[in-house]
Amino acid sequence: MTTMTDASVREFTMPDVGEGLTEAEILKWYVQPGDTVTDGQVVCEVETAKAAVELPIPYDGVVRSLHFPEGTTVDVGTSIIAVDVTGGAGGAAEAEPSVAAEVPQATQVAQEEKAPARQPVLVGYGVSASSTKRRPRKGAEVPAREVAAAVQQELNGHSDLTALAGGAAVASARPLAKPPVRKLAKDLGVDLTTVTPSGADGVITREDVHAAVAPATPEAVRATPAAPAAPAPVASYDGTRETRVPVKGVRKATAAAMVGSAFTAPHVTEFVTVDVTRTLKLVEELKRSAEYGMQGVRVNPLLLIAKALLVAIRRHPEVNASWDEANQEIVLKHYVNLGIAAATPRGLIVPNIKDAHDKTLPQLAEALGELVSTARDGRTSPAAMQGGTVTITNVGVFGVDTGTPILPPGEAAILAVGAIRLQPWVHKGKVKPRQVTTLALSFDHRLVDGELGSKVLADVAAILEQPKKLITWA
Numbered sequence: 001m002t003t004m005t006d007a008s009v010r011e012f013t014m015p016d017v018g019e020g021l022t023e024a025e026i027l028k029w030y031v032q033p034g035d036t037v038t039d040g041q042v043v044c045e046v047e048t049a050k051a052a053v054e055l056p057i058p059y060d061g062v063v064r065s066l067h068f069p070e071g072t073t074v075d076v077g078t079s080i081i082a083v084d085v086t087g088g089a090g091g092a093a094e095a096e097p098s099v100a101a102e103v104p105q106a107t108q109v110a111q112e113e114k115a116p117a118r119q120p121v122l123v124g125y126g127v128s129a130s131s132t133k134r135r136p137r138k139g140a141e142v143p144a145r146e147v148a149a150a151v152q153q154e155l156n157g158h159s160d161l162t163a164l165a166g167g168a169a170v171a172s173a174r175p176l177a178k179p180p181v182r183k184l185a186k187d188l189g190v191d192l193t194t195v196t197p198s199g200a201d202g203v204i205t206r207e208d209v210h211a212a213v214a215p216a217t218p219e220a221v222r223a224t225p226a227a228p229a230a231p232a233p234v235a236s237y238d239g240t241r242e243t244r245v246p247v248k249g250v251r252k253a254t255a256a257a258m259v260g261s262a263f264t265a266p267h268v269t270e271f272v273t274v275d276v277t278r279t280l281k282l283v284e285e286l287k288r289s290a291e292y293g294m295q296g297v298r299v300n301p302l303l304l305i306a307k308a309l310l311v312a313i314r315r316h317p318e319v320n321a322s323w324d325e326a327n328q329e330i331v332l333k334h335y336v337n338l339g340i341a342a343a344t345p346r347g348l349i350v351p352n353i354k355d356a357h358d359k360t361l362p363q364l365a366e367a368l369g370e371l372v373s374t375a376r377d378g379r380t381s382p383a384a385m386q387g388g389t390v391t392i393t394n395v396g397v398f399g400v401d402t403g404t405p406i407l408p409p410g411e412a413a414i415l416a417v418g419a420i421r422l423q424p425w426v427h428k429g430k431v432k433p434r435q436v437t438t439l440a441l442s443f444d445h446r447l448v449d450g451e452l453g454s455k456v457l458a459d460v461a462a463i464l465e466q467p468k469k470l471i472t473w474a
Helices: 091-095 104-112 144-156 165-173 179-188 206-213 218-223 249-262 277-288 301-315 361-376 450-465 469-473
Strands: 002-004 009-013 023-029 035-037 042-047 052-056 061-066 073-075 079-084 267-275 321-324 329-332 338-340 342-344 347-349 390-394 413-417 421-427 430-444
Touching: 042 079, 179 206, 267 450, 277 301, 277 430, 277 450, 301 338, 301 361, 301 390, 301 413, 301 450, 301 469, 338 361, 342 361, 413 450, 430 450, 450 469
Parallel strands: 338 390, 390 413
Antiparallel strands: 002 009, 009 079, 023 042, 023 073, 035 061, 042 052, 061 079, 267 430, 321 329, 342 347, 413 430, 421 430
16 A cells, blocks of 8 residues: 655555554564665565564665654554655655765665566565665765764764654664674674674675674573564563563454453363374374375374364364354354464464365375464464464463363364373273373354264364274265
8 A cells, every 4th residue: 555745755554464454563674765675575574463474565666764663553554664766866865864875885785786576475475575775875985994983973872763763864873784684683682783794895794693693602592592582571580570561463462352252252161081092103104104204294193183173073064153243143164264273472373274174184284384384483474364264272282281262253163182191091991001182172152052062072082082083084
């Protein structure tokens, strides 16, 4: 979405990248004033109430200004970046601080790189952070070390850089580095202003960043997280008795959805304890098979649990439904979009496998693996979290036996899987050590009565106890 302010400048506004979203937080800018952008190039990453997504710019031009600094929550429809589509010889130069105007050589290095070919971009996945081109600037050549000194002097003159022209004034003070190098430095916890550049014209390279980390102790390096963790401190022993963490983004949306679901749908939860020894043996057999193990397809107990639930839904399709309050109707779904609850640094998300009911076991394994890896990388798109019909939450990975899950809004059932433990179990008339887990099925009692819920849960348990029923019942 764009708006026009004059003949040469276009304003790119915060789009609604999901259904009905009203705001998004700017996580990271990939461009700065003076950078040349091309149609389809990713300019920033934002976090909505559903996921973190990358936003591509829809036209060519030169960035004139960024209207908001990183960390700002912006309403949908608000302009976030201005681009001069004529090349912006005058306007963009005005947005650059005076220090940058004195540094022609240090800023020309990125201009030598070719702009990436235009390509369609799927919001939420996007192309990788693109290299940007900068326009040559007039002025006498200044050595890189003198540039760094001038930049540091400029930094020392401001105590609150984020308040300067929506972050535009910070652009000139930034050390010269490509976006991938900046991301590497952020992941490793390296301050680029402390790194000595070795690249041409004072550009910081990946090797410079790694060299800056090398002096640290091995323990410190290993302790550095590969990705930023959610800021969720609950206690502090440095004299501070309380820590307040703003609720926003995915966590805020999840909280609102769970409260709405809990106080709208009458929840009922049933439990069953299951001997899954044979299921685990089948998992090991599949891992060694040519169709799965040798093809790199991920096989785990969750795969067979998911397939068991799909078979149970096929036998009892009434459980795959939703409640239409406005029309006072029950909507029966003739497809299954299988949701898998995933814990991420930004909070709980529930992406779903579209049309899971039509997938073979190998296809389901591939889709499940892709869903999990995408969620871990923070690349889950809003579309992947819409339209779910039934969900599985695997709380067993956290070492707990089971739980009473709350239904995702609009769904009739959710299955919780507990930890699988070796326990004494009566098997063929004798007490033997067996692999046992507890399943919990929560359902909306307006749609699913006790008989239907019990049959679905019993079917899932029967398949996991005797996985050969996957063949006969499917």
